[in-house]
Amino acid sequence: MIEWESFILVAVVSLVAASVIVTIASFGIRLFENATHARAAEPGAGRIGMGMARVLFGVCAVLVLFGVYLIVPAFH
Amino acid sequence: MKDSTAVDISLMVALVVVLALFFDFTNGFHDTANAMATPIATGALKPRVAVTIAAILNLVGAFLSTEVARTISGGLIREGDGGIQITPTMIFAGLIGAIMWNLATWLLGLPSSSSHALFGGLIGAVVVGAGFGAIDPGVLLSKIVLPAVIAPFIAAGIAYVATKIAYRVTRGPHAHAARGRFRMGQVFTSSLVSLAHGTNDAQKTMGVITLTLIAAGFQATGTGPEFWVISVCALAIALGTYVGGWRIIRTVGTGITDVSPAQGFAAEASTTATILASTHLGFALSTTQVASGSIIGAGLGRNHRSVRWRVAGRIGVAWLVTLPCAAAMAAIAELVARLGPWGVAADALAGATVIVFMFRRSRRNPVNHTNVTGEIPVVHHTPSVVMPKAPPSIASAKPPKTPAVNTEIRGRDAS
Known part of the structure; x- marks a missing residue:
């Protein structure tokens, strides 16, 4: 009656997708915040952290675009 | 067919189109909360800005797809060859039931599913018009009842995990400042929910109008919605979204739990992931139920005592009774409408009276963009x-x- 297979698939995929995007965004925010504080304490510091934060935010942007791709039927 | 009956049919179709668009409007303002309640609650977006973004994305979304509109009842009602003949009168009565229920839950500030109201209304009218044999109980259970029970739990579980992750990762000396930065992320996640909503919900009204036009013989069987139908439906849902169901936004944003930016982001990310996964992997879930479930999960993920179970319970009850209540009201409307033109007129008059009454009633304790993040009446504090x-x-x-x-x-x- 109820399609348990597709239900479990939806649950697992949603859990993984939400966890991945929240993890990436959280690490990005943490690195960004720490780098901002390091920079305020000592100019020129926290460069690596800031760079990594930017990369993670870039990954988030790609994930958002993937979301738009999934929503718009004309793209697939 | 005599000329006089033809006039009746075009009048009926016109009535259905107007009602369908009004339903679309209530659908818009009922569901603004799904996407925009948490960014408004955390201050990520100003209330006016939030509803404007949601309205634009719903407008754009409505033009992007007509897949859902082509399968409006999804096999729930045995229409077409070998099944029953759905008349414009049944659709008219169904819409009255759906609109009444959407407005009643809005007045109470409850985020009930507009789709359930619409399906409930159509079921009630069709059962009166064509008997219980017209409904497929298996489809009703597997496509509507069970997903409605499951959706909030799955969304709550995912948002719980996501919130735990967000708090765990951002722990440290700068935790507070860092967590405020999730507001930026909320803008994107809530926009995705709005866009996804637009591609889905406006289509239900397009489907209803198209179904009516086909039933009345104005459009060929098997054809999709015409461009004017798509346009007016897109405009109606966007306008409804912009007007904003502030009562529901208040319940969802600040009534269930007090949402912090990290929780809001985790909840919205979970809602987006669940909605997109469910639409693409063939297990349709209601956006309203997923969004509310996510917020409960986000509340539990930070502090289980922060969830106001009384509010959550009221919402749960509203979900359970949405379909039967909309069905009952539509059934009464269909019984009256079957009396002939005077019955239809009585329905329309009664419907209009109730609508005016509810809007007047809402003016007694208005909720709008100025007090939407205020306390809800259930909780008494300054x-x-x-x-x-x-x-x-x-x-x-x-x-x-x-x-x-x-x-x-x-x-x-x-x-």
Whole structure:
């Protein structure tokens, strides 16, 4: 009656997708915040952290675009 | 066919189109909360800005797809060859039931599913018009009832995990400042929910109007919605979204739990992931139920005592009764409409009276963009305490029974 297979698939995929995007965004925010504080304490510091934060935010942007791709039927 | 009956049919079709568009409008303002309640609650977006973004994305979304519109009842009602003949009158009665229920739940500030109201209305009218044999109980159970029971739990579970992750990862000396930065992320996640909503919900009305035009013989069987139908439906849902169901936004944004930016982001990310997965992997879930479930999960993920179960319980009851209530009202409307033109006129008049009454009633305690983040009537405390800006001295001076308003003040973030 109820399609348990597709239900479990939806649950697992949603859990993984939400966890991945929240993890990436959280690490990005943490690195960004720490780098901002390091920079305020000592100019020129926290460069690596800031760079990594930017990369993670870039990954988030790609994930958002993937979301738009999934929503718009004309793209697939 | 005589000329006089033809006039009746075009009048009926015109009535259905107007009602369908009004339903589309209530659908818009009912569901603004799904995407925009948490960014409004955390201050990520100003209320006016939030509803404007949601309205634009719903307008754009409505033009992007007509897949859902082509399968409006999804096999729930045995229409077409070998099944029953759905008449414009049944659709008219179904829409009256759906609109009444959407407005009643809006007045109570409850985020019920507009799709359930629409399906309930159509079911009620069709059962009266064609008997119980017209409904496929298996489809009703597997496509509507069970997903409605499951959706909030799955969304809550995912948002719980996501919130735990967000708090765990951002732990440290700069935790508080870092967690405020999730507001930026909320803008994107809530926009995705809005866009996804637009591609889905406006289509239900397009489907209803197209179904009516086909039933009345104005459009060939098997054809999709015409461009004017798509346009007016897109405009109606966008306008409804812009007007904003502030009562529901208040319940979802600040009534269930006090949402922090990290929780809001985790909840919206979970909602987006669940909605997109469910639409692409063939297990349709209601956006409203997923969004509300996510917020409960986000509340549990930070502090299980922060969830106001009384509010959550009221919402749960509203979900359970949405379909039967809309069906009952539509059934009554269909019984009256079957009396002939006077019955239809009586329906229309009664419907209009109830609508006016509910709007007047809502003016007694108006909720709008100025007080949407205020306290909800269920919880009695002074409005000044509700704002995150309130100093800790006020927060600690609250009466003991008052639920904790902003756990951020209590320093859980510092852990």
